[in-house]
Amino acid sequence: MGHVGAKLSAAVGPETPVPADGRLSRSTANWELPPWVDDGFERDEMAARCESVQAWPFLRTGVAPREGQRLYMNIHYAHDGSHPYTYLYRGLWEGRAVAVKVVECRQDSREAREALNEAVLTEGLDCPHLVKTLRHALQCDSLDQECTFWLVQQLCTHGTLIQAAEAGLLREERSLVAAPDMGAVLRTLREVAAGMAFLHGCGILHRDLTGHNVLLDEAEPSTSDRRGFTCRLADFGMARLAQLQSISTGSFGTVTHMSPELLVDGKLSPAADVWSFGILCWEAYSGIRAFAGLPLPNIIYRVTSGSGRLELPSDAPAGFKALVEACLNTDRHQRPDFPSVLSTLDCLLAQEEG
Template sequence: MTEHVKERVVSLPSCVEIPTDGTDVWEIDARQLKIENRIASGSYADLYRGTYCSQEVAIKVLKPEQITREMLREFSQEVYIMRFVGVLSVFDSGICASSEFMARGSIYDYLHKQRGVFKLPSLLKVALDVSKGMNYLHQNNIIHRDLKTANLLMDENQVVKVADFGVARVQSQSGVMTAETGTYRWMAPEVIEHKPYDHKADVFSFGISLWELLTGELPYGLLTPLQAAVAVVQKSLRPTIPKHTHPRLRELLERCWLQDPSQRPNFSEIIDILKQIAKE
């Protein structure tokens, strides 16, 4: 581990409370972790490539100078969700987490920076990967709340996994939640309006992401994020679906971003629809 990274692996403050079932097998031995080159940097954390017991991993290290109580709360939430789905480990000695390394990066970067394209068979495979991941979360009462292509990571075999659970939440017993979170271009209207919402908010975001996979374009690219949010709520604005889109895919898109959340499909139905389209 490089010296400047070692300095940032500090003791977890008492305010970081990560739920436990008494068998913390998610903790790892930091001595077995080798941190290599930095591959990305965000406002509150750096992302490094490295290895753990010869397995390639991605390591998120929080920036101590940027740490706030709210940030630590989000970090502990991300750790809890990701250990729940079995893809993350945490140093028992510091504010640092490792997860599987996804060599091809985010779908967002693939589409908008590398100008990659998905033909229908590949698009359906990616959409199925995402739907299966989201269906698993929803079956366990977890709402992602920030589903977008930047949070969909792809490995060298084009297997896609859902990532970034910093604002994910376990759904309340009432089945509804409040407070705005997520990213405007992908955000469901009920979330934008601070109305109670449930797991169907993720379905709306999936629909926008699916359109992005189909077109390779940024949702509402001619508008600012705030302008897009206002138009989605007040004018029921949705992205324009290309004319030659597969009819069943068009229907799925339109259902995913219906204004009434109860009318949107759930992910188990979305999986069935995508499989049927793939067979045609």
């Protein structure tokens, strides 16, 4: 992080009392104000003046000051027995609403590598269909090998693409029982493809392109987009620089969206992202998750053997169906690249809306 003095401020509601020692129990908000945070007033005054508590980037805590502000919390356990925590909560940075991702883990853990990877690859990227990383910070404890990453990112307020698809927001009259709204489907997928074309143009592979990692943000007020949202790609912890035609990797993304060659021999290439996009197309049109309810071994077998290929219904628009089939070609060399996908979607959208 270039500017240590940059502040993150998170509002703490008056309904959440802060004890004199600055600590809240895990059963309430689970927030702790470290002793080195000084806002110009004593701890006993903080109980009455907790509307705006300054949280510095090197603050060693990973939780939201108030339960109602937390957007997401994921607790998992690493193989070495340590307890990495990932929290995402709402805050303010330089006067704007932001999402603050905090990762607490061991310095040598996969979580540490992914958090640093996401910060390094995405800070400075400027594309309307990527979630912007505005600032990042890192604190390491040389004694216990623990580290804390802060990623200050653009806040997206309309959920995820898979949530929208399952809620019927990409269907006529926004009803699950209605037919797909092809204008909404194509416009949504075009935004995802534009983000992916930008990434690949920068030599970056996403490696985990799923409906969970496409966030929806408020559409610009000046647009006539009836969806009311725009798509931004997120979660670049698994991303890699594509310096070779293919990369051997032991790390995986989400199995339901992984290509056959990635499952079989771990070979990663831009075409693997295109396969994931094909799965995303199927989900956006169908309104359901790919391979829902199937155990992972069954999914892997169906994808690698070709016995359980995802197919759109026969009445799906021919051009769109051909695009999905091309993206899901089992021969990665036969899949289109994202500039071609984007061009095809532009043509299909022009036909749909013209």
